Structures are given as structure tokens and as C-alpha cells.
Amino acid sequence: MTRVEFFFNVENKALQVADLGSRAVGKGRRLMVYMGSQQAAEQLGNFLWSNPPIGFLPHCHATHPRAAETPLIIDWRSESLPHDDILINLQSQHPPFFSRFRRLIEIVGLDETDKAEARERYRFYRDRGYEIRTFDANGAALS
Template identity: 45%
Template sequence: MTRVEFYFNVPDKFAKTVELCEKALAKGRQLTIYTQNDAMSSEMQNLLWSHSASSFLANSHVNEAHSQFSPIVIDAQGENLLQDDVLINLQTAQPLFFSRFRYLVELVGSDEADKAAARVRFRFYKDRGYDIKSTDAAAI
């Protein structure tokens, strides 16, 4: 069953995504970042490539020819999933395909609209019997 973890009070979802990707790659994990649109995908890709002056986090858009070899795949559509290890959801709704992944990460900011959407996702997972871990990013 998919493990679900919510990070609440995340001040910068992109920075947290980069941090989580770096930690997951160090453990040999593969990731899919599910973005809201192509513009967000491009912004996320740029951040991953330039997150540090001395290194980068190899990634690709799902529609690029070499994406099947990339440890991080960025996708706004969810129609051509290439792996099933870690999914980071940056959309406001739960991904319909989340259960094929081993681990789902939900990031929640501090504005009320984002919190309200996260509550709906939280209830969705909880009502279906998923055990949910909640982490307050402000307390880390």
C-alpha cells in the first residue's frame, strides 16, 4: 500500500521539493514530480539543474527522449508514468494514479486556499484506509 506523507506549513514548495529530491536520490530512489502545468514543470526543472553551485539533480520532462533513464521525471499530465517509487504532488487535487507509487508526498503551504485543498486530499486518502504521516515543516 502506498505510504502517504503530508508536509504542512511549507514556506517554499519548490525549495522543499529540491530538498526531498536530494535526500531521495542519495538513497537511490526514483521520483516523479507532478506539477500543475508546463510552466511549473520548466521552473522546477531549472531549479533542480541549478540548485547548487557545485552540483545538480539530474532530471527530465516526461516527454523528453531520455526521460526513461532519469532519476527525476517532471510531469504535468500523469499520462506517461515511467516509474512507481516516489511521487511528489504539487497539484491541488490528489493524483488519480497515486496508488501505483510506493510513496506519495503532499506539500502544503501556509495560505488558506492551499490548506483547504490539502484537507480534501487528506480526507480522500484517510477515507480509503491509507496511513498518513504528517510533518510540520515549520518545526523541522
């Protein structure tokens, strides 16, 4: 069953993705970042060219010819996903395909609308029997 984790009160979601991505890729894991739009995906991709500052996270879209061998995929579409390791959701709704992944990470910002949408996703996963772990922005466990 997919392991679900929420990171709450995140001031900068792109920075949180870079941090989680660096740690996961360093351990040989693969990530899919599910974005709300093509523009948002491109903005995150541009951000990752210089973050982390002393490293580089290889990334591309799911339809790129090298997607199967690239550790971090950033996309807004759900077709042709090249792996099923870690999914980071940056959309306001739950990803309809999340259960194919080993781990799902929800990143929740400071905005009240974002928090309300996250509570809905939390209830969705909880009501379906998924075990949920919660963390604050610095990674300290809340539950």
C-alpha cells in the first residue's frame, strides 16, 4: 500500500521539492512531481537548474526520450509515467493514479486555501485506509 506523507506549513514549495529530491536521488530513489499546469512544471524545472546550489537534480518531463533513466520527472500529465517510486503532489486534488506509487508526498503551504484543500486530500486518503504521517516544514514528525 502507498505510504502517504504530508509536509505542512511549507514556505517555499519549490525549495522543499529540491530538498526532498536531493535527499531521495542521493539514496538512489526516483521521483515524479505532479504539477497543476505546464507553466508550473516549467517554472519548477527552471528553479531546479540552480537548486540545490551546490548540486544538480537531473530532471525532465515524462514524455522526454530520457525520462526512463532520469531520476526526477516533473509533469502535469498522468500518462506515460516512467516509474512508480515516489510521487510528490503539487496539485490541489489527489492524483487519480497515486496508488501505483510506493510513496506519496503532499506539500502544503501557508495559504489558507492550500491548507483547506490539503485537509480534503487528507480525509480522502484516511477514509480509504491509508496510513498517513505528518511533518512540519522542517521535517519534524507531527504524527
